Amino acid sequence: MNTTTSAGLRERVARIKITPAIPAVLMPLLQLFNAPPEDANINEIVRLVSYDNSIAAQCLRVAGSPLFGLSKPPKSISAAVVSLGLNRVKSIVVTCCMGQAFPEKKWALPPVVFWRHSLGCALVCRKFCEKIAGADSEKAYLAGLMHDIGFLVNSLTFPEKFEAAINHARDAQTPLNEAEQAAMGFTHSESGELLAKQWGLAPEVITVIAHHHDAEYTGPAQGLVATVHLCDLLCRMRDMGYGYYERHKVDMVNDPAWITLAKEHKDLEGIDLVRFTFELDESITEIRNLVALVFGGQPES
Amino acid sequence: MSPLAPNAVAPGSAQTGGPIDPIYRQIRDLVYNVSGIYQLEEKLYLLADACSRRMKEIQVASPRDYWDKLTAHASREGELRLLLNEITIGETCLFRSQPQLDALRKVILPEFAGERVKQVVKRLRLWSAGCSTGEEAYTLAMTMIEETEGLLKGWTIEIVATDLNDRSVEAAKAGVYGDYALRNTTDYYKRKYFTLVDEKKLQVRPEVKKLITFSRLNLKDDSKVLFMKGMDIIFCCNVLIYFDGPSKSRVVEHFFSNLNFGGYFFLGTSESLLKLNDQFHLVHFPGTISYWKPSLKSGKL
Numbered sequence: 036m037n038t039t040t041s042a043g044l045r046e047r048v049a050r051i052k053i054t055p056a057i058p059a060v061l062m063p064l065l066q067l068f069n070a071p072p073e074d075a076n077i078n079e080i081v082r083l084v085s086y087d088n089s090i091a092a093q094c095l096r097v098a099g100s101p102l103f104g105l106s107k108p109p110k111s112i113s114a115a116v117v118s119l120g121l122n123r124v125k126s127i128v129v130t131c132c133m134g135q136a137f138p139e140k141k142w143a144l145p146p147v148v149f150w151r152h153s154l155g156c157a158l159v160c161r162k163f164c165e166k167i168a169g170a171d172s173e174k175a176y177l178a179g180l181m182h183d184i185g186f187l188v189n190s191l192t193f194p195e196k197f198e199a200a201i202n203h204a205r206d207a208q209t210p211l212n213e214a215e216q217a218a219m220g221f222t223h224s225e226s227g228e229l230l231a232k233q234w235g236l237a238p239e240v241i242t243v244i245a246h247h248h249d250a251e252y253t254g255p256a257q258g259l260v261a262t263v264h265l266c267d268l269l270c271r272m273r274d275m276g277y278g279y280y281e282r283h284k285v286d287m288v289n290d291p292a293w294i295t296l297a298k299e300h301k302d303l304e305g306i307d308l309v310r311f312t313f314e315l316d317e318s319i320t321e322i323r324n325l326v327a328l329v330f331g332g333q334p335e336s
Numbered sequence: 337m338s339p340l341a342p343n344a345v346a347p348g349s350a351q352t353g354g355p356i357d358p359i360y361r362q363i364r365d366l367v368y369n370v371s372g373i374y375q376l377e378e379k380l381y382l383l384a385d386a387c388s389r390r391m392k393e394i395q396v397a398s399p400r401d402y403w404d405k406l407t408a409h410a411s412r413e414g415e416l417r418l419l420l421n422e423i424t425i426g427e428t429c430l431f432r433s434q435p436q437l438d439a440l441r442k443v444i445l446p447e448f449a450g451e452r453v454k455q456v457v458k459r460l461r462l463w464s465a466g467c468s469t470g471e472e473a474y475t476l477a478m479t480m481i482e483e484t485e486g487l488l489k490g491w492t493i494e495i496v497a498t499d500l501n502d503r504s505v506e507a508a509k510a511g512v513y514g515d516y517a518l519r520n521t522t523d524y525y526k527r528k529y530f531t532l533v534d535e536k537k538l539q540v541r542p543e544v545k546k547l548i549t550f551s552r553l554n555l556k557d558d559s560k561v562l563f564m565k566g567m568d569i570i571f572c573c574n575v576l577i578y579f580d581g582p583s584k585s586r587v588v589e590h591f592f593s594n595l596n597f598g599g600y601f602f603l604g605t606s607e608s609l610l611k612l613n614d615q616f617h618l619v620h621f622p623g624t625i626s627y628w629k630p631s632l633k634s635g636k637l
Binding site for chain 2: 269274276
């Protein structure tokens with residue numbers, strides 16, 4: 036990205052008119068959630084979530100999804116914290132806030148496709164980390180959920196160019212980030228990073244947003260970046276991509292990101308990747324239902 | 337419902353409409369660990385149906401007692417084989433796995449075409465190992481004919497199809513199929529590649545047949561399998577599930593050496609090689625998995 040484009044992009048991102056739609060509770064909640072676990076102020080979190088009735092109600096419904104571990108919605112946010120733990124409630128709250136931050140409108144990328152990919156990636160990241168000792172699965176969930184927010188920036192700020200990129204990627208059946216680079220001179224990684232900084236997201240989530248297409252990334256949060264990179268690829272290979280066929284072959288175990296991750300986590304070798312893939316397929320229906328619940332629209336058949 | 341969900345409510349069974357007996361998950365895992373066949377959670381009722389047919393046959397009253405049959409030393413091998421028959425029964429048809437054919441046409445063949453652009457004589461050898469009554473071999477033949485009208489113009493295509501069973505091989509040579517086997521075959525293919533035998537049956541045209549050599553072969557016969565050299569793609573679907581670990585491992589080693597560098601080996605869509613071979617690279621294509629013998633120039637062997 037050249038300097039002029041970069042400055043123009045930064046200015047446009049700063050002017051994104053999402054403020055009226057963004058739930059007022061999201062920013063203070065993200066601040067609270069960013070605090071170290073020992074400093075977590077549970078009462079304040081419960082109070083803030085409960086403050087916005089529509090978010091609170093949605094959180095309770097989401098908590099009742101099998102994907103989040105309860106068989107029926109809990110009666111209150113504090114009951115959800117007791118049953119599911121603070122970290123999982125955090126995932127639920129941020130998921131619901133994201134749904135409200137970007138209300139469904141005429142996007143270049145169909146919202147249901149975008150959210151299915153984001154939520155699918157979030158859940159696959161969480162599941163993947165549950166298989167690896169010492170990996171923070173809820174952090175991976177949030178990073179997976181947020182990794183593509185740059186698509187929303189591009190959709191809102193550069194609608195024509197972004198639509199051209201999508202159309203090109205769909206016709207040529209190539210990865211969307213490559214088409215973005217060709218059509219716009221930058222990708223959702225860059226625009227997403229700008230928005231993430233503006234929002235004050237956690238530094239490691241910002242790093243994931245900026246580098247999730249860079250398989251060879253090393254540096255701070257490299258394990259998290261590698262996790263999201265791999266789970267993003269896997270989702271795109273299992274019907275949770277951007278809604279079109281990508282002519283793409285993915286060799287996960289020989290991907291540099293996998294090799295990076297394997298250095299940190301010796302037990303990665305033990306993962307049965309084929310079974311993991313089959314299990315991922317089993318979640319697709321639930322993920323579709325959840326997308327309809329949080330982000331609107333009808334569940335796809 | 338999903339294994340991503342720790343407390344997921346069990347799905348209903350086709351027979352009772354009620355929650356499925358958790359023992360079927362144990363049976364699912366047993367079947368997977370022994371054969372590599374994975375029954376998706378949402379299809380668990382099919383496994384339950386297969387078990388109940390076996391239970392009726394051998395007069396076992398409860399799923400728990402049937403589990404004992406599947407695990408008791410005296411009966412386990414024979415019973416598991418019979419259960420696998422029930423699980424895979426009726427799966428065979430032409431154009432069974434669209435994701436595999438898409439991977440072939442959209443990713444693999446363009447890859448081969450690119451790699452062999454400088455070769456004067458361009459040929460491709462495919463092997464349908466355990467071809468049963470020929471559905472897979474004919475599907476491949478028709479698909480390849482379509483490709484020789486475009487991407488693979490001027491290429492020589494050779495398909496070898498083998499099965500242990502003489503009667504299957506004879507039926508395969510005849511190439512006569514009814515509605516059930518043709519349920520995924522479009523009118524385009526029916527018109528172009530079949531002739532009418534009677535009102536219920538179609539026969540494959542000679543120009544398709546001439547691409548294929550059918551013969552009897554026992555995959556456990558090392559001396560014969562050794563000679564199946566120079567393959568580019570091997571399909572071996574729902575065959576190895578019946579082999580014990582050492583035999584399966586040996587066949588897979590043969591497949592590896594039978595394949596040219598850069599070649600691919602496909603199993604059935606819900607089948608895994610488990611961890612029987614570390615020479616192949618597990619690769620993902622949209623909606624399907626394959627095992628790849630890396631090209632020499634990729635330096636990944």
